[in-house]
Amino acid sequence: MRFTLNGREVGTTAHPMTRLLDVVREEFGLTGTKEGCGEGECGACTVLLDGLPVNACLVPVAHASGREVTTIEGLAAHALQRAFASEGGVQCGICTPGFVVAASTIPADATDDEVRERLAGNICRCTGYGGICRAVAAWRAGRPRTAPADAGSSATE
Amino acid sequence: MRAPVTSFELVRPASLQDALALMREGGLVPLAGCTDLYVLLNAGITPGQRFVDLWALDELRGIDVDRGVVRLGALSTYREVMSAPAVVGHLPMLVEASRVVGAEQIHNRGTLGGNIANGSPAGDTLPVLAALDATVVLASVDGERRVPFTSFYTGYRSSVRRGDELIAHIEVPIRAGRQWFRKVGTRAAQAISKVVMAAVRSDPPRIALGSVAPTVVRAWATERALAAGATLAEARHVLSGEIHPIDDIRSTAAYRHQVAGNLLERFWRDTESAR
Numbered sequence: 001m002r003f004t005l006n007g008r009e010v011g012t013t014a015h016p017m018t019r020l021l022d023v024v025r026e027e028f029g030l031t032g033t034k035e036g037c038g039e040g041e042c043g044a045c046t047v048l049l050d051g052l053p054v055n056a057c058l059v060p061v062a063h064a065s066g067r068e069v070t071t072i073e074g075l076a077a078h079a080l081q082r083a084f085a086s087e088g089g090v091q092c093g094i095c096t097p098g099f100v101v102a103a104s105t106i107p108a109d110a111t112d113d114e115v116r117e118r119l120a121g122n123i124c125r126c127t128g129y130g131g132i133c134r135a136v137a138a139w140r141a142g143r144p145r146t147a148p149a150d151a152g153s154s155a156t157e
Numbered sequence: 158m159r160a161p162v163t164s165f166e167l168v169r170p171a172s173l174q175d176a177l178a179l180m181r182e183g184g185l186v187p188l189a190g191c192t193d194l195y196v197l198l199n200a201g202i203t204p205g206q207r208f209v210d211l212w213a214l215d216e217l218r219g220i221d222v223d224r225g226v227v228r229l230g231a232l233s234t235y236r237e238v239m240s241a242p243a244v245v246g247h248l249p250m251l252v253e254a255s256r257v258v259g260a261e262q263i264h265n266r267g268t269l270g271g272n273i274a275n276g277s278p279a280g281d282t283l284p285v286l287a288a289l290d291a292t293v294v295l296a297s298v299d300g301e302r303r304v305p306f307t308s309f310y311t312g313y314r315s316s317v318r319r320g321d322e323l324i325a326h327i328e329v330p331i332r333a334g335r336q337w338f339r340k341v342g343t344r345a346a347q348a349i350s351k352v353v354m355a356a357v358r359s360d361p362p363r364i365a366l367g368s369v370a371p372t373v374v375r376a377w378a379t380e381r382a383l384a385a386g387a388t389l390a391e392a393r394h395v396l397s398g399e400i401h402p403i404d405d406i407r408s409t410a411a412y413r414h415q416v417a418g419n420l421l422e423r424f425w426r427d428t429e430s431a432r
Contacts, residue, residue: 040196054266055262055263120347121346
């Protein structure tokens with residue numbers, strides 16, 4: 001079975017029902033993706049499957065066949081990582097990879113409420129979310145807006 | 158401890174016809190978005206040894222509207238349900254139920270057919286389907302049969318679906334009247350319902366609730382009472398007789414009775430001006 005992992009084509013002989021989480025961590029050594037709850041509640045194992053956030057603890061690797069998988073290692077140069085560090089969006093760090101992966105798909109024109117909803121599948125037990133929201137806001141403020149200027153909607157950033 | 162998945166067999170049919178032939182052989186557990194199944198496997202609960210992967214069966218995908226009925230493939234993900242123009246335009250409470258079923262990671266994988274097949278009394282889309290009198294289309298090698306959603310479940314997590322059948326489609330008739338949906342959980346996101354209610358302000362009104370009985374409840378008597386001009390206090394009393402909540406890890410029976418009545422009142426007041 002073959003799939004694209006962080007832009008590189010790879011093959012695996014893992015059992016098709018092995019969790020995508022276990023394949024990326026154990027077979028490919030990409031241990032940035034964490035296991036938290038194993039129930040799809042906490043989001044620590046979030047990866048992108050064809051560009052969409054999914055819980056890697058709930059995906060059989062068979063469903064990655066022929067698809068594109070992006071883990072936190074594939075976002076190593078992403079400006080969000082710097083923003084999380086500089087805004088205090090990281091404490092113990094277990095939830096951070098999942099937050100960064102999920103946040104990376106937020107469109108530039110999302111409202112603050114939409115940002116919170118897009119991150120609702122990720123749980124942090126340290127920061128109280130303030131630093132995380134500041135980090136995402138700082139990253140968004142530094143991004144070139146692709147949508148037409150919407151008077152007033154981002155005035156609070 | 159996690160279930161030993163490498164001892165399982167995963168069969169991956171290329172077509173619905175092949176999948177149905179496999180189902181006829183028996184002993185196979187269907188697998189699709191895995192947002193319920195893998196929670197069980199991760200907890201060491203093994204619902205079977207042989208699994209059939211439906212995920213690639215595009216015959217079970219797609220959402221369209223025809224002659225007053227929205228037809229949704231069983232493999233429609235919550236993301237697809239929420240963004241389909243037919244659903245947005247005609248079934249706003251199905252959009253809302255799909256939105257609150259979980260966060261984006263679940264929207265991208267969980268399916269409407271899976272919510273029905275899993276049959277949890279807390280399934281968030283189930284009161285919507287009950288209130289709108291949806292039809293479940295079951296497929297087997299013998300063909301299709303259609304089951305009214307309100308007679309689909311026979312008890313806690315059990316249904317009329319035979320072991321050789323798959324949920325193929327869900328048909329939801331477009332109904333007149335304002336749709337209303339409310340889920341009550343411990344927090345706004347990522348919660349399993351303590352009480353969930355879907356209703357339509359039509360004449361008679363349509364009302365269904367989840368997490369208040371072993372299966373989703375269609376509140377027929379409450380609907381009749383309201384249509385006959387009962388006061389809200391009387392309707393609350395009727396509703397309390399129609400639901401059978403229990404004390405469990407998420408809530409208590411007493412709380413659920415109270416909240417179900419509160420939701421009924423809220424529905425009625427919120428939709429008063431919109432008739």
